[in-house]
Amino acid sequence: MRKSTPSAGEMDSVLTPAARTHMNAAKITRQSKSNLALAFISLGRERKRDITIFYAFCRVIDDTADSSELDVAEKRRRLAAWREMLRVEIPDEPTLAHDLRRLIDKYWLSIDMLEEIITGVEMDLSISRYAAFEDLCIYCYRVASAVGLISIEIFGYRNPACKEYALQLGLALQMTNIIRDVEKDLRKGRIYLPQEDLARFSYSESDLQNRQYNERFVQLMDFEAARARQFFSRAAATLPREDRRSMIAAEIMGAVYRGLLRKMERVGSQCSCSKVFELIAASVRLTSPLRKGVNKRI
Numbered sequence: 001m002r003k004s005t006p007s008a009g010e011m012d013s014v015l016t017p018a019a020r021t022h023m024n025a026a027k028i029t030r031q032s033k034s035n036l037a038l039a040f041i042s043l044g045r046e047r048k049r050d051i052t053i054f055y056a057f058c059r060v061i062d063d064t065a066d067s068s069e070l071d072v073a074e075k076r077r078r079l080a081a082w083r084e085m086l087r088v089e090i091p092d093e094p095t096l097a098h099d100l101r102r103l104i105d106k107y108w109l110s111i112d113m114l115e116e117i118i119t120g121v122e123m124d125l126s127i128s129r130y131a132a133f134e135d136l137c138i139y140c141y142r143v144a145s146a147v148g149l150i151s152i153e154i155f156g157y158r159n160p161a162c163k164e165y166a167l168q169l170g171l172a173l174q175m176t177n178i179i180r181d182v183e184k185d186l187r188k189g190r191i192y193l194p195q196e197d198l199a200r201f202s203y204s205e206s207d208l209q210n211r212q213y214n215e216r217f218v219q220l221m222d223f224e225a226a227r228a229r230q231f232f233s234r235a236a237a238t239l240p241r242e243d244r245r246s247m248i249a250a251e252i253m254g255a256v257y258r259g260l261l262r263k264m265e266r267v268g269s270q271c272s273c274s275k276v277f278e279l280i281a282a283s284v285r286l287t288s289p290l291r292k293g294v295n296k297r298i
Contacts, residue, residue, distance in 0.1 A: 039252040043155075050106070051154045051249070053099045057082075058117060058147055060096065065121035072125050079118050086111050107153045116146040128190045133227075136178075136194050137171065144177075145170030148250065155249060159240035162247065168238060169254055172231035176257045179224050179264060182208075197223060225265050232258055 040048050064070070064078050084090055085097035086104070103109060120142025130136040148166035178185075178192045185192060191205060198204060201223070203216040235254065239247060 038256065039249040042248040042252060047154060047156070050103055051151060053096070053103055054150060054154060056096055057100050057114075060094075061118055061121050062143075065124050075125055076122070079122055083115060083118055086114055103154070109150055109153055113146050113149055116142045117150075120146065124190070129195060130192060131195050133194045133196065136192060139192075140171050140174040141167070144174035151250065152247070156246050157240075157243045158246075159243055161238060161240050162243045164238045165235050165240070165243075165247070166250070168231050169235035169250060172228050172235055173253065173257050175224065175228035175231060176261050179221060179228065180260065182221075193220065193224065222265070225261060228261055232261075 040051060043051060061079060061082055064075055064082075067075065070078070081090065081093075082097070085093050086100070089098065089101075100114075104111065104114075120139060123139050123142070127139075130139065145167045148170040149163060152162055152166045182191075182193065186208060191208065193208075195205075197220060198208070201216045201220045203212075203220050207214075207217070232254065239251075244251075
């Protein structure tokens, strides 16, 4: 007789705590549909499980801040609860909180750095414009570089110079995200492109709101892309030789986003201005040629 498929509750009762932890965190990771899942493939089982837990935490707090179903007060309450759960157990906390504290103890993770990530997503609750690039860099550091600085602790590094690599790569990835998501962010009322950069190219916020995708817009985006390339170059220059193998997951992410940046730049140079933004805003999947390039580098 064919056995019936066990229910979720029955499955949960026979899973070990470690297996249950990985399944819960992996579900969050899969739901995010992120290229980070590709990078996880390069890790051993234990580190893959642990980085999946950390990424699930990042995903949850980011989704909390970005939710269209919660008001700002509730978002702040939930993020404040996560700050508390970094240190102590609270009633009815999610399993993820316990798993994250286990990682903090296991890798001696900096709670201050984890709080920086929470502070970063909280910035989206009150800030929708950035006057200068220096102001934007603070945001990028918190939501991306801080994530990288925690990640390398889990990946395992030898040379402290690897921290500078994580910082620069985080800035590169976030700047690429900002370029890619201009249209999506605009629909949410956010403009991450620094106001001083818009002024530099005589491209106004009104132009952006009215989708005026002209030559000035292309020049502006080229300028931001050059910044992202500079951060990628700095990251490559600061990756210690002895840590290249342990940073394979980070390098895969770098390759994915460098490919995305190149594609957006190519689109901008080959298309009419009226089509530039529509194509730049489209998400780009990892293509076969890029996969081969990643494998070759590794």
